[in-house]
Amino acid sequence: MADIPFLTIGLIFGLLLIFALQRSLAIDIAPDGSLNVRSLIAQGASGYDLVVERGEWWRIGLAPLLHGSGWHLISNCVALFIVGVRLESLIGRGWFSLIFVASAVAGEAGSLLGNGSGTVGVGASGAITGLIAALFVASFDPEADADQTISRLKTSLFFGVPALLPLAFGASGNVNYYAHAGGALAGAALAIMPWLAFWSYDSLPRSASMTLLAGFIGSLICAGFAAAHYSSYMADAVHYIRASEVPSKADEIVSRSSDLVTRYPKDPRAHLFRAISFLEQANLSAAETETRTAMSLAASDVAGGPVRVGAQGLMAVLMWAQGRNSEAKAMAVEPCRAKLADVRRILQKQKLCG
Template sequence: MADIPFLTIGLIFGLLLIFALQRSLAIDIAPDGSLDVHSLIAQGASGYDLVVGRGEWWRIGLAPLLHGSDWHLIGNAIALFIVGVRLEPLIGRGWFSLIFVASALVGEAGSLLGNAPGVPGVGASGAITGLIAALFVASFDPEADADQTMSRLKTSLFFGVPALLPLAFGASGNVDYFAHAGGALAGGALAIMPWLVFWSYDSLPRSASMTLLAGCVGSLICAGFAAAHYSSYMADAAHYIPASEMPANGDERVSRSFDLVTRYPKDPRAHLFHAIFLMGQKSFAAAEAEVRTAMSLAASDVAGGPVRSAAPAVMAVVLYAQGRDSEAKAMAAEPCRAKQGEVRRILEKTKLCG
């Protein structure tokens, strides 16, 4: 019975139930199964502006249990199962619980420190990466035979390398690699501890086996705070473009920008799309006005991080097109330093970077 990963299976079912609740409470769901970003914020997504800026510390205890889409959950559940089947019988449920909870919390810290302030995040990947790192460390158990060691190493490297390697190349996109890094540090450090202090995973103090229960109680307390703020965040979400109405590609967003601005005048994304449309029409003064509106609205939008990052680059191009070179270069300075792929390519094309 000790070899059956009951805790791993229980965690997966728990994450599935939580995501089912998320879907039922979401204000909107995109065709690909992604939940509306403002719904995620209402449910407990974390981010520097939310946790530090607004003092909503309770998000740290909820965000690792939430997921942003069907595929996000499925990917994490598969990784958790494959790693858990190998790790849980090896180190025991007490250590497994401790590593999962600690990696989730340290992963949140890594996410807050590494990601842009206005980018909300959810997901158990920090906790799972901690388990992956623990499996890598535990693979060197001197009592294991060569086949067991190789199987554990292959599994940990199969999941661990893609989870961490992009950090070496300036990680970007929708994957929270900083949460992965924090979780891996916590999981690896905790997996080493028994060898340094107790010399065996079997000698875990009894109190540590209560870690998962303490984590559950803490998450329920955090959920109470989320419930208290839920209605105000959901009321605010009604002013933004729903996930199911967001055009699928850039060209469609630009072509539909006038309709989006008319229907959702408080959404900074709509104004930025319309600015790009106006640039294509050579209406640079009107485009400048739209970008300034987008920047103003994004400053108070809890999900406005992507617009806050992209708008200065668009503004720089608009100013450059009007012959205001010095203003354009000053506006482009920060986007050029940020080294965001698509944004930097736009600026380099107009020779505003470098």
């Protein structure tokens, strides 16, 4: 019975139940199954603007339990199960619980330090990466046979390398690699502690009850704060384009931009779409006006980071098209450094980066 990963299975079921609750409370769900970012913010997603500037620290205890889509949840649960099967029985449920909770918090810290303002994140990947790092460290247990060691190392490297390696290349895309890094550091540090006691995990507390109880109480307290703020965030969400209404093709952006600006004048994305539409019509002056409006709105939007960077990239292209080369290159500095690969690729094509 000690070898059955009850805790791992329990954590997976807990994450599934939380996601089901998320879907029931979401203001909108995109065609691909992802939840509206405004819903995630109301439910407890974290970000520098939200946690540091607004002082909503309670998000640190909720964001690791939330997921942005079904695929996001499934991929995390698969990794958690495969790693948990190998790690839980090896180090005990007490250490497993401690590493999961500590890595979740450390992952949030890494995310806040590494990601810029306007970035919103959710997911248990920081906690899971901490378990992966712990499995890698624990794989060197001298009491294990060669086959066990190789199996554990293969598993930890299979999940750990893609979770951390992109940090060496700028960590572009939508994956929160900084959360992975924070979780991995915490997981590895905790897993090394028994090494100081001559590789005896039994020499340290193995009971999971206190860690789980503390984590559960902490999450409930954070959920209470989220509930108190929920209505105000959801009321604000109606002023932004719903996930199911966001244009997915270039021709939709052009044809629907005017309607979206009329219905959602506070949403910087609507003005960015309108600017793209004007650019298609070669109306550079109107495109610049809408782009500046998008930049201004995005600067004060807790989820506006990617939109602001995209608007800056478009502004750089507009300036370049008008022969304002020095202004274009200055405007392109931040987009060229950002994680938005598509924006950076367009600017590199115009030789505005570097």
